[in-house]
């Protein structure tokens with residue numbers, strides 16, 4: 001894994017940068033000489049690797065450099081994509097614009113010709129869903145989508161899976177009141193407030209909920225999460241049990257979801 005990362009960075013020592021820790025694993029961003037790669041570590045990443053391969057050429061997604069099984073975990077190394085996650089303050093959009101853009105991108109994603117998609121379940125009403133359609137997983141540049149990341153759950157599924165995530169992530173980041181903009185931009189039939197809240201809670205109760213992101217790179221978390229320093233795999237999966245029995249990490253920093 002290390003050799004693959006170093007060769008992708010041009011044989012230069014990487015400037016290590018902690019990026020993100022979630023309930024399921026850890027993601028590092030490594031840069032050298034203007035080249036940037038991402039290293040994702042988690043128990044199972046074959047699904048994400050296979051979906052990245054299928055999505056390539058259909059949707060802008062990270063290009064895989066290598067896939068490894070080391071220290072008891074899977075490691076997926078990808079080239080950095082362009083753009084920044086939609087929640088990033090540098091995007092500079094008012095929440096309504098974020099919501100409308102999120103809805104328009106989702107409408108296009110769900111309209112993908114995906115009859116041959118080997119992932120998910122092919123049945124009436126199912127479309128190509130992202131599977132974790134929250135702001136950090138949608139990257140934009142110059143006002144337009146630049147990439148989708150975190151595609152481990154992508155496949156044929158109920159469009160409400162992504163709509164629920166979209167409604168949830170908007171409320172989480174900006175407070176209530178932006179769901180309708182998302183749904184209208186998507187072209188979803190009008191919904192009552194109660195129905196929107198029910199939809200939002202569908203994401204809330206999903207196992208993907210509860211990730212957290214330490215503020216900025218180089219915080220306390222980064223010191224204990226050195227990419228090249230071997231440590232027990234269990235240290236990447238600190239969890240506590242929520243009231244619904246879902247394992248999730250103890251939030252110790254503001255999340256971006």
Ligand SMILES: Nc1ncnc2c1ncn2[C@@H]1O[C@H](COP(=O)(O)OP(=O)(O)O)[C@@H](O)[C@H]1O
Pocket residue numbers: 019020021022023025026027038040062063078079080081082085136137149150151211
């Ligand atoms: N190849 C990549 N290029 C650019 N940014 C990436 C790439 N891979 C991951 N990221 C960034 O790291 C964050 C975490 O990666 P992600 O795959 O979403 O992990 P998680 O499953 O923990 O949410 C993403 O939200 C994105 O900001």
Ligand SMILES: [Mg+2]
Pocket residue numbers: 136137149150
């Ligand atoms: Mg993510």
